[in-house]
Amino acid sequence: MSSKTRLSFAHPPARPGEQPDFSSLxxxxxxxxxxxxxxxxxxxxxxxxxxxxxxxxxAGEPVGPWADYLGSPDADTLRTxxxxxxxxxxxxxxxxxxxxxxKMSFYIQQIGEEAIGCAxxxxxxxxxxxFATYRQQSLLIAGDYPLEKLLGQxxxxxxxPLLGRQLPTLHSAREHGFFTISGNLGTQYVHAVGWAMxxxxxxxxxxxxxxxxxxxxxxxxxxxxxxxASSYWPxxxxxxxxxxxxxxxxxxxxxxxxRTYAARALGYGLPALRVDGNDYLAVMxxxxxxxxxxxxxxxxxxxxxxxYRVGAHSSSxxxxxxxxxxxxxxxxxxxxxxRLKQHLILRxxxxxxxxxxxxARILAEIVDVQKRVEAAGTLLDPQPIPGAxxxxxxxxxxxxxIRRQRQEMGV
Amino acid sequence: MAxxxxxxxxxxxxxxxxxxxxKVVIFGEDVGYFGGxxxxxxxxxxxxxxxxxxxxxxxxxxxxxxGIGMAAQGMKPCVEIQFADYVYPAYDQITQEAARxxxxxxxxxSCPIVIRMPTGGGIYGGxxxxxxxxxxxxxxxxxxxxxxxxxxxxKGLLITAMEDPDPVIFLEPKRLYNGPFNGDxxxxxxxxxxxxxxxxxxxxxxxxxxxxxxHREGSAVTILTYGTMVFVAEAAVDxxxxxxxxxxxxxxxxxxxxxxxxxxxKTGRCVVIHEATRTSGLAGEIIACVQEACFYxxxxxxxxxxxxxAPYPHAQEWDYFPGQERIRRALKTVxxx
Numbered sequence: 133m134s135s136k137t138r139l140s141f142a143h144p145p146a147r148p149g150e151q152p153d154f155s156s157l158x159x160x161x162x163x164x165x166x167x168x169x170x171x172x173x174x175x176x177x178x179x180x181x182x183x184x185x186x187x188x189x190x191a192g193e194p195v196g197p198w199a200d201y202l203g204s205p206d207a208d209t210l211r212t213x214x215x216x217x218x219x220x221x222x223x224x225x226x227x228x229x230x231x232x233x234x235k236m237s238f239y240i241q242q243i244g245e246e247a248i249g250c251a252x253x254x255x256x257x258x259x260x261x262x263f264a265t266y267r268q269q270s271l272l273i274a275g276d277y278p279l280e281k282l283l284g285q286x287x288x289x290x291x292x293p294l295l296g297r298q299l300p301t302l303h304s305a306r307e308h309g310f311f312t313i314s315g316n317l318g319t320q321y322v323h324a325v326g327w328a329m330x331x332x333x334x335x336x337x338x339x340x341x342x343x344x345x346x347x348x349x350x351x352x353x354x355x356x357x358x359x360x361a362s363s364y365w366p367x368x369x370x371x372x373x374x375x376x377x378x379x380x381x382x383x384x385x386x387x388x389x390x391r392t393y394a395a396r397a398l399g400y401g402l403p404a405l406r407v408d409g410n411d412y413l414a415v416m417x418x419x420x421x422x423x424x425x426x427x428x429x430x431x432x433x434x435x436x437x438x439x440y441r442v443g444a445h446s447s448s449x450x451x452x453x454x455x456x457x458x459x460x461x462x463x464x465x466x467x468x469x470x471r472l473k474q475h476l477i478l479r480x481x482x483x484x485x486x487x488x489x490x491x492a493r494i495l496a497e498i499v500d501v502q503k504r505v506e507a508a509g510t511l512l513d514p515q516p517i518p519g520a521x522x523x524x525x526x527x528x529x530x531x532x533x534i535r536r537q538r539q540e541m542g543v
Numbered sequence: 544m545a546x547x548x549x550x551x552x553x554x555x556x557x558x559x560x561x562x563x564x565x566k567v568v569i570f571g572e573d574v575g576y577f578g579g580x581x582x583x584x585x586x587x588x589x590x591x592x593x594x595x596x597x598x599x600x601x602x603x604x605x606x607x608x609x610g611i612g613m614a615a616q617g618m619k620p621c622v623e624i625q626f627a628d629y630v631y632p633a634y635d636q637i638t639q640e641a642a643r644x645x646x647x648x649x650x651x652x653s654c655p656i657v658i659r660m661p662t663g664g665g666i667y668g669g670x671x672x673x674x675x676x677x678x679x680x681x682x683x684x685x686x687x688x689x690x691x692x693x694x695x696x697x698k699g700l701l702i703t704a705m706e707d708p709d710p711v712i713f714l715e716p717k718r719l720y721n722g723p724f725n726g727d728x729x730x731x732x733x734x735x736x737x738x739x740x741x742x743x744x745x746x747x748x749x750x751x752x753x754x755x756x757x758h759r760e761g762s763a764v765t766i767l768t769y770g771t772m773v774f775v776a777e778a779a780v781d782x783x784x785x786x787x788x789x790x791x792x793x794x795x796x797x798x799x800x801x802x803x804x805x806x807x808x809k810t811g812r813c814v815v816i817h818e819a820t821r822t823s824g825l826a827g828e829i830i831a832c833v834q835e836a837c838f839y840x841x842x843x844x845x846x847x848x849x850x851x852x853a854p855y856p857h858a859q860e861w862d863y864f865p866g867q868e869r870i871r872r873a874l875k876t877v878x879x880x
Contacts, residue, residue: 261616294649304648311615312648316639322605323640326612333568333594333618340612352632356605363600525646526684528653528708531753531797 142384144376148452152462159464162186162411163196170425174398181394181404184438187413192474194413202417207481213254213412214476216274217246217469219494223273224443226498227286231447235510236287240301242267244410244442244460245375247468250274251415252341252371255423256309259338263311263324266301267373268343277308279501288517289509295524296517318344318351321370325357328366328432339426342370347378349393350386361432362400369422370397370434373409375441380454397434409439410465412472439465519543546741548734550720552694553583553659556701557621559747561591564619567705569596571606571623571659580625581661581720603633607658611641614656614710621705627662627714628671634679641710642685657704661717662690663771663818664850665724665864669857675770675819675850680712681796681828687752688796690714692773693723693740696793699750707752714795716770724771725778726866755799757806761788764812764877767803767829769793772816772865779870787874795825803829804836811842812877816865821849843880846873 145153165185168177187199194202224241231239242249249270256262262271272282284291286300294304304312311327314320324342331338342357349372361368372393376383390396397404405422408414415437422433440463444451456462476482509515520543523534530538547555560567569584575598578585588596599606603624610620624630630637637658645653664673680688689704689711691697697715704711718724722734735741758773763786766776773791780787788806792798807813813833815826826847833845848865856863 263612293651294647297649298647302647304651306648306651312644312652314640314643314647316635319608319636319640322608322636323612323615326609326614327616328612329609330613330616330618333613334566334616352604353608353635356602356608359600359602360605360609525650527687528645532800533797536800 140389142382142388144382144384144455146456146459148454148456150456152456152459154462154464157464160184160186162189163199165196165198167197167201167421170421170428171430172403174401174403177403177405178398181398181406182392184406184408185414185418186408186411187417188411188471188475192471192478194475198414198417202413202420205416207476207479210412210472210476211482213250214469214472214482215490215494216250216254216270217412217472218491219498220246220250220270220273221469222491222495222498223269223282226502228447230502233512235506235512236300237511238300239286239447240266241443242270244467245373245439246270247412247415247472248373248409248437248439251412252419255416255419256339256341259309259336260341261309261311261327261338262341262343263320263327264313264343265317265320265345265348266313267345269301269303272303272305272308272310275308275310277305277310279498280505281305283501283505284508287505287508287510289505289515290517291505291508292517295521317348318353321357322353322360324370325360325364325366325368328368329364332366337427338367339423340366340368342368344372345378346372346374346376346383346393347381347386349396358397358400358402358434362402365431367426367429368432369426370432372434372436373439374436375439377441377445377455379445379449392436394434394436402432402434404434404436406436406438408465409437410468410471412468413475544742544744546736546738547694547743548721548736548741549691549694549697549715550581550583552698552743553701553715554585554587555743556698556705557584557587558590560621560702560705561587561595563747566617566619567595567621568613568618569621569623570599572599572601572625574598574623579623581717584623603629603631604636607633607636607641607656610656610658611636611644611654614654615644615652619655619705621657621659624658624660626672627660627676628674630660630676637680637686637710637712638683642683645709646685653708654710655708657701657711657713659713659715661720662714663716663718664855664860665718665726665728665771667857667860668855670854673855675817677714677795678819678823678825681825685710686796687711687794688714689752689794690716690770691793692716692719692770692791694735694743695740696750696756698743699748700752700793702747703749703752706749711752714770718771723774726775726864727778728861750793753794753797753799755802756791756793757788758791759787759789761786762810763787764814764874765790765806765810766814766816767792768816769795770818772818775865775867776816776870779867779874782867783871783874785874785878798829798832800832800836803833807833807837808840811840813841813845814870814873814877815845815847816849816870818850818865820852821847822852824849843877846877848873
């Protein structure tokens with residue numbers, strides 16, 4: 133072996149049985165970065181794409197130019213945000229339990245990533261459309277999507293707006309600005325750009341929002357989405373949720389020798405920002421900036437939300453097989469719910485007692501919905517949707533060969 | 544009524560639809576300023592502007608994926624893949640997205656997109672300018688697949704495809720772009736301008752999807768085919784003096800089962816012909832349909848004449864292309880059985 137050429141293989145900082153180690157991460161202090169002008173060019177946001185926008189400091193105080201840009205949100209806005217995140221987490225906990233109890237087949241949690249979808253959704257307007265992945269259920273929750281429908285989809289019963297056709301958590305809710313989720317990764321990033329192009333062509337003053345995970349940035353359609361956005365400059369926000377893990381694969385495998393995912397956009401001429409995804413105020417501030425930029429006709433932007441996937445990849449995954457058990461606790465950007473709660477208490481707009489009460493209230497509400505939805509059928513007590521529904525909606529009108537197959541089924 | 548080439552007829556269809564429906568947009572590689580490598584979109588950008596007709600990066604997944612996003616939002620994109628041989632990078636978008644969006648969203652979203660692509664061989668196109676990938680699309684629930692063989696049908700079917708609420712794969716046999724072709728490559732080329740099937744009505748007219756066309760009536764044997772092979776089959780039949788019925792399927796998904804069954808029940812014999820490779824090709828599906836519905840009317844085994852199970856060659860073009868001689872052999876076998 134005399135060759136000087138060697139392959140490089142990325143490895144996570146720690147594996148099962150080892151101590152979690154995030155010492156190599158560069159986490160800049162809150163408040164360090166300026167707010168760029170809304171029409172900033174890619175060449176002028178190199179620092180923003182490589183560093184990290186943070187608003188809340190370790191004490192829970194909002195600091196720096198992004199805090200000033202955001203202003204002081206009123207207490208109700210922040211309490212709503214906190215309740216959104218708590219609702220998302222309680223649903224996640226309840227649904228994983230229900231999956232473990234055999235009441236439904238599959239579930240995907242978003243624990244630790246709640247701030248991103250929740251704060252982002254509250255900044256959108258009617259008619260804006262999200263092209264989400266399976267880990268942005270928080271967009272529906274913060275969008276006041278009826279929980280009967282949300283849970284009904286997961287249970288594939290009579291409450292399911294999708295008639296049991298889709299795997300649990302692959303929602304579709306057009307009226308709530310949520311495009312139909314596909315199991316195929318990356319594809320929706322291009323749809324978001326196309327939808328935004330259509331908005332521009334038809335004079336609609338609405339945003340399209342693409343979402344993708346760090347692992348899926350490796351898919352062809354991440355490149356396709358960025359290139360298309362760069363070619364036609366439509367009103368689209370392209371989000372990358374970097375939660376460090378793609379099932380068992382450490383983010384370094386997808387990132388390669390690149391420093392950040394945000395920096396990838398710069399090569400396409402797209403401005404990009406990198407943000408502390410566990411900082412509800414930072415998500416609010418950057419979302420405000422991005423939506424103002426895009427609605428103002430200044431063109432697309434990419435945002436990398438830096439966070440950590442606290443839960444398993446899905447109910448079919450066991451992360452203790454590939455990462456340290458306590459890694460989430462060591463994550464230096466903490467927990468988004470805890471951080472917002474701390475900030476609200478510091479402001480004098482919240483308390484431990486009110487938090488406990490809120491948690492109990494939300495839990496009771498969700499248990500109530502869950503009971504109602506479960507009464508319409510679970511895997512343990514199946515009340516199946518009639519098989520004939522399979523054949524409906526393959527096409528607008530049912531062609532002869534499908535009509536014959538429906539007859540063959542005997543329905 | 545003027546006589547147009549298939550290229551002009553397709554352009555006319557897009558012109559009619561751009562004029563009629565402001566939601567129609569047309570894009571693909573080189574389709575804008577330049578008017579397409581086959582001239583199918585020539586002049587359209589100049590007439591309707593860049594926001595209606597534009598060029599794209601060389602990225603098939605972008606061409607189709609952007610079209611899906613636009614279609615779901617309410618527009619009517621008619622996009623072009625330069626050659627059917629280059630559709631594969633868009634296969635994920637076509638099969639997993641366009642085809643399924645209506646069904647998986649329980650009709651919250653739909654995908655009224657037309658994906659045009661030149662297809663077929665007989666032009667010394669070699670491996671990646673001659674393929675016939677229709678079976679890769681007819682296997683996908685949620686798509687419609689169309690292939691015209693005359694200028695008249697090309698215009699009427701493209702208009703219908705562009706008005707259809709679901710995704711349509713629109714395959715254009717490029718060997719037939721300028722004139723009919725009967726497989727005799729030594730004969731002088733004929734233009735649609737001097738052929739009765741080049742007659743194309745002006746303005747808007749529609750030909751329903753899912754409906755076959757009887758190209759030649761007959762009672763001795765049914766030939767089920769489409770695209771270039773319609774004319775090759777016709778020449779083979781004429782040279783034999785055979786009373787064959789040639790059914791131009793036109794719509795490959797959904798198939799016109801009623802027309803297929805009616806013809807085979809009448810003749811009792813059937814040959815299926817396509818350029819595409821044999822194994823798991825569309826002929827297999829058609830033969831299965833005929834066998835299921837017409838078994839007691841059949842007087843001979845059903846035969847198929849297809850491209851060989853090999854990548855499309857360059858130098859051996861006419862050994863590969865299913866020509867008249869191979870069709871005559873199959874017809875004789877079926878008639879003698």
